[in-house]
Amino acid sequence: MDDPRAQLDRERQKTIDRLASLTEDFDKVVAASRDSNADDEHDPEGSTIAFERSQLGALAEQARKALAEIDAALARVAAGTYTTCERCGRPISAERLQARPMVRTCIDCASGG
Structure with a gap:
Protein backbone atom coordinates (compact mmCIF):
# COMPACT_ATOMS: atom_id res chain seq x y z
CA MET A 1 0.00 0.00 0.00
CA TYR A 82 -5.88 4.88 10.59
CA THR A 83 -6.19 1.17 9.80
CA THR A 84 -8.59 0.41 12.68
CA CYS A 85 -12.37 0.36 12.20
CA GLU A 86 -14.03 3.01 14.36
CA ARG A 87 -17.07 0.77 14.90
CA CYS A 88 -15.74 -2.71 15.70
CA GLY A 89 -12.02 -2.12 16.27
CA ARG A 90 -10.94 -4.67 13.67
CA PRO A 91 -8.45 -3.82 10.92
CA ILE A 92 -9.59 -2.05 7.76
CA SER A 93 -8.16 -3.85 4.73
CA ALA A 94 -5.33 -2.21 2.80
CA GLU A 95 -7.36 -2.59 -0.40
CA ARG A 96 -10.30 -0.66 1.10
CA LEU A 97 -8.03 2.10 2.35
CA GLN A 98 -6.30 2.28 -1.03
CA ALA A 99 -9.64 2.64 -2.82
CA ARG A 100 -11.22 4.98 -0.27
CA PRO A 101 -8.48 6.55 1.86
CA MET A 102 -10.86 8.48 4.13
CA VAL A 103 -12.97 5.51 5.30
CA ARG A 104 -13.49 5.06 9.00
CA THR A 105 -14.98 1.55 9.01
CA CYS A 106 -14.15 -1.93 7.77
CA ILE A 107 -16.17 -3.41 4.91
CA ASP A 108 -18.29 -5.52 7.28
CA CYS A 109 -19.37 -2.51 9.34
CA ALA A 110 -19.88 -0.39 6.21
CA SER A 111 -22.24 -3.00 4.76
CA GLY A 112 -24.28 -3.15 7.96
CA GLY A 113 -22.61 -6.22 9.42
Whole structure:
Protein backbone atom coordinates (compact mmCIF):
# COMPACT_ATOMS: atom_id res chain seq x y z
CA MET A 1 0.00 0.00 0.00
CA ASP A 2 1.15 3.52 -0.81
CA ASP A 3 2.15 5.61 2.19
CA PRO A 4 -1.26 6.69 3.56
CA ARG A 5 0.00 10.11 4.63
CA ALA A 6 1.37 10.82 1.15
CA GLN A 7 -1.85 9.60 -0.48
CA LEU A 8 -3.98 11.72 1.85
CA ASP A 9 -1.71 14.75 1.35
CA ARG A 10 -2.15 14.43 -2.43
CA GLU A 11 -5.91 14.08 -2.04
CA ARG A 12 -5.96 17.09 0.30
CA GLN A 13 -4.10 19.26 -2.22
CA LYS A 14 -6.44 18.20 -5.05
CA THR A 15 -9.42 19.05 -2.86
CA ILE A 16 -7.98 22.45 -1.88
CA ASP A 17 -7.36 23.20 -5.57
CA ARG A 18 -10.90 22.11 -6.48
CA LEU A 19 -12.36 24.26 -3.69
CA ALA A 20 -10.34 27.29 -4.84
CA SER A 21 -11.54 26.81 -8.41
CA LEU A 22 -15.17 26.44 -7.32
CA THR A 23 -14.90 29.53 -5.12
CA GLU A 24 -13.45 31.50 -8.01
CA ASP A 25 -16.25 30.32 -10.33
CA PHE A 26 -18.84 31.20 -7.67
CA ASP A 27 -17.37 34.69 -7.28
CA LYS A 28 -17.48 35.17 -11.07
CA VAL A 29 -21.16 34.18 -11.23
CA VAL A 30 -21.99 36.55 -8.38
CA ALA A 31 -20.06 39.38 -10.05
CA ALA A 32 -21.76 38.69 -13.38
CA SER A 33 -25.18 38.84 -11.76
CA ARG A 34 -24.27 42.15 -10.11
CA ASP A 35 -23.15 43.62 -13.43
CA SER A 36 -26.27 42.51 -15.25
CA ASN A 37 -29.78 43.77 -14.84
CA ALA A 38 -31.18 40.84 -16.83
CA ASP A 39 -34.11 38.89 -15.49
CA ASP A 40 -32.24 35.60 -15.12
CA GLU A 41 -35.29 33.84 -13.70
CA HIS A 42 -37.09 34.18 -17.04
CA ASP A 43 -34.13 33.78 -19.37
CA PRO A 44 -35.07 31.45 -22.24
CA GLU A 45 -31.38 30.61 -22.76
CA GLY A 46 -31.28 27.96 -20.07
CA SER A 47 -30.20 27.71 -16.47
CA THR A 48 -30.53 30.72 -14.24
CA ILE A 49 -27.74 32.53 -12.46
CA ALA A 50 -29.42 31.53 -9.19
CA PHE A 51 -29.23 27.88 -10.24
CA GLU A 52 -25.54 28.22 -11.13
CA ARG A 53 -24.83 29.87 -7.78
CA SER A 54 -26.70 27.13 -5.97
CA GLN A 55 -24.91 24.38 -7.88
CA LEU A 56 -21.46 25.89 -7.32
CA GLY A 57 -22.27 26.48 -3.67
CA ALA A 58 -23.30 22.84 -3.21
CA LEU A 59 -20.13 21.60 -4.93
CA ALA A 60 -17.99 23.88 -2.75
CA GLU A 61 -19.72 22.60 0.39
CA GLN A 62 -19.08 19.03 -0.77
CA ALA A 63 -15.38 19.87 -1.22
CA ARG A 64 -15.25 21.44 2.27
CA LYS A 65 -16.75 18.26 3.77
CA ALA A 66 -14.24 16.12 1.84
CA LEU A 67 -11.44 18.30 3.20
CA ALA A 68 -12.70 17.74 6.75
CA GLU A 69 -12.77 13.98 6.13
CA ILE A 70 -9.22 14.06 4.78
CA ASP A 71 -8.04 16.04 7.82
CA ALA A 72 -9.75 13.51 10.10
CA ALA A 73 -8.00 10.66 8.26
CA LEU A 74 -4.65 12.45 8.62
CA ALA A 75 -5.33 12.78 12.36
CA ARG A 76 -6.01 9.02 12.52
CA VAL A 77 -2.69 8.38 10.73
CA ALA A 78 -0.90 10.56 13.31
CA ALA A 79 -2.69 8.80 16.16
CA GLY A 80 -1.90 5.34 14.79
CA THR A 81 -5.56 4.40 14.37
CA TYR A 82 -5.88 4.88 10.59
CA THR A 83 -6.19 1.17 9.80
CA THR A 84 -8.59 0.41 12.68
CA CYS A 85 -12.37 0.36 12.20
CA GLU A 86 -14.03 3.01 14.36
CA ARG A 87 -17.07 0.77 14.90
CA CYS A 88 -15.74 -2.71 15.70
CA GLY A 89 -12.02 -2.12 16.27
CA ARG A 90 -10.94 -4.67 13.67
CA PRO A 91 -8.45 -3.82 10.92
CA ILE A 92 -9.59 -2.05 7.76
CA SER A 93 -8.16 -3.85 4.73
CA ALA A 94 -5.33 -2.21 2.80
CA GLU A 95 -7.36 -2.59 -0.40
CA ARG A 96 -10.30 -0.66 1.10
CA LEU A 97 -8.03 2.10 2.35
CA GLN A 98 -6.30 2.28 -1.03
CA ALA A 99 -9.64 2.64 -2.82
CA ARG A 100 -11.22 4.98 -0.27
CA PRO A 101 -8.48 6.55 1.86
CA MET A 102 -10.86 8.48 4.13
CA VAL A 103 -12.97 5.51 5.30
CA ARG A 104 -13.49 5.06 9.00
CA THR A 105 -14.98 1.55 9.01
CA CYS A 106 -14.15 -1.93 7.77
CA ILE A 107 -16.17 -3.41 4.91
CA ASP A 108 -18.29 -5.52 7.28
CA CYS A 109 -19.37 -2.51 9.34
CA ALA A 110 -19.88 -0.39 6.21
CA SER A 111 -22.24 -3.00 4.76
CA GLY A 112 -24.28 -3.15 7.96
CA GLY A 113 -22.61 -6.22 9.42
